[in-house]
Amino acid sequence: xxxxxxxxxxxxxxxxxxxxxxxxxxxxxxxxxxxxxxxxxxxxxxxxxxxxxxxxxxxxxxxxxxxxxxxxxxxxxxxxxxxxxxxxxxxxxxxxxxxxxxxxxxxxxxxxxxxxxxxxxxxxxxxxxxxxxxxxxxxxxxxxxxxxxxxxxxxxxxxxxxxxxxxxxxxxxxxxxxxxxxxxxxxxxxxxxxxxxxxxxxxxxxxxxxxxxxxxxxxxxxxxxxxxxxxxxxxxxxxxxxxxxxxxxxxxxxxxxxxxxxxxxxxxxxxxxxxxxxxxxxxxxxxxxxxxxxxxxx
Numbered sequence: 001x002x003x004x005x006x007x008x009x010x011x012x013x014x015x016x017x018x019x020x021x022x023x024x025x026x027x028x029x030x031x032x033x034x035x036x037x038x039x040x041x042x043x044x045x046x047x048x049x050x051x052x053x054x055x056x057x058x059x060x061x062x063x064x065x066x067x068x069x070x071x072x073x074x075x076x077x078x079x080x081x082x083x084x085x086x087x088x089x090x091x092x093x094x095x096x097x098x099x100x101x102x103x104x105x106x107x108x109x110x111x112x113x114x115x116x117x118x119x120x121x122x123x124x125x126x127x128x129x130x131x132x133x134x135x136x137x138x139x140x141x142x143x144x145x146x147x148x149x150x151x152x153x154x155x156x157x158x159x160x161x162x163x164x165x166x167x168x169x170x171x172x173x174x175x176x177x178x179x180x181x182x183x184x185x186x187x188x189x190x191x192x193x194x195x196x197x198x199x200x201x202x203x204x205x206x207x208x209x210x211x212x213x214x215x216x217x218x219x220x221x222x223x224x225x226x227x228x229x230x231x232x233x234x235x236x237x238x239x240x241x242x243x244x245x246x247x248x249x250x251x252x253x254x255x256x257x258x259x260x261x262x263x264x265x266x267x268x269x270x271x272x273x274x275x276x277x278x279x280x281x282x283x284x285x286x287x288x289x290x291x292x293x294x295x296x297x298x
């Protein structure tokens with residue numbers, strides 16, 4: 001909090017407390033010329049009389065006690081501008097304490113899965129059920145509740161793995177994240193017709209029926225530029241996350257316009273790291289669930 005805002009808050013608090021004390025004092029005392037307590041000489045309907053009985057002293061003292069309580073509260077807890085309070089309490093500290101307690105409780109429940117390989121954890125139905133719930137809370141936003149993803153988000157329920165589907169690789173992806181960058185190649189290919197020819201050749205790699213002449217032209221561009229990452233045969237390289245272009249799985253679509261857009265503008269897919277969010281054991285449980293989707297009989 002800036003000094004200006006701190007001073008503003010302090011001024012408001014002081015004015016409210018002083019105003020409350022003054023109001024109690026002013027209205028609780030009797031002044032010369034006030035009507036007697038028995039009557040103010042105001043009558044209605046002949047038999048209704050307004051009295052001027054002062055509030056009981058114990059009632060007024062309760063108000064003073066609440067003001068004293070407010071002052072003590074502001075001395076112990078934050079609330080008086082930038083003053084943090086003598087008690088050292090903060091919402092961030094309480095959150096950290098609650099998180100630590102929750103993590104300790106979770107650790108005791110998940111202890112038996114600690115450091116186990118995810119393919120071993122995947123044999124435990126209870127672990128799979130827990131991993132599925134964690135997945136639903138954390139991963140389903142991108143990959144869908146059924147883990148089948150969507151355009152730009154990988155399907156985790158099949159056997160196609162851009163970064164590799166080995167248990168330790170899946171765990172590494174979940175814990176450390178991935179950065180799948182496909183740079184734009186419009187300038188490198190020059191003429192738009194070269195982009196189209198290259199896209200057509202990429203389609204042919206997966207067995208799609210294309211114009212043979214255009215594919216042969218595109219093959220030259222592919223060999224000179226794209227093969228560096230995707231390989232001469234187009235099968236990709238899981239070590240760097242380059243996609244296999246020879247199968248029937250297309251993360252961004254297999255239409256000619258989809259492939260042209262990928263070549264011209266590139267793609268920048270990012271999978272965030274989750275170890276700091278979920279911790280070591282819960283990422284293993286999620287990994288076991290994901291692994292079980294593509295290895296249902298193991």
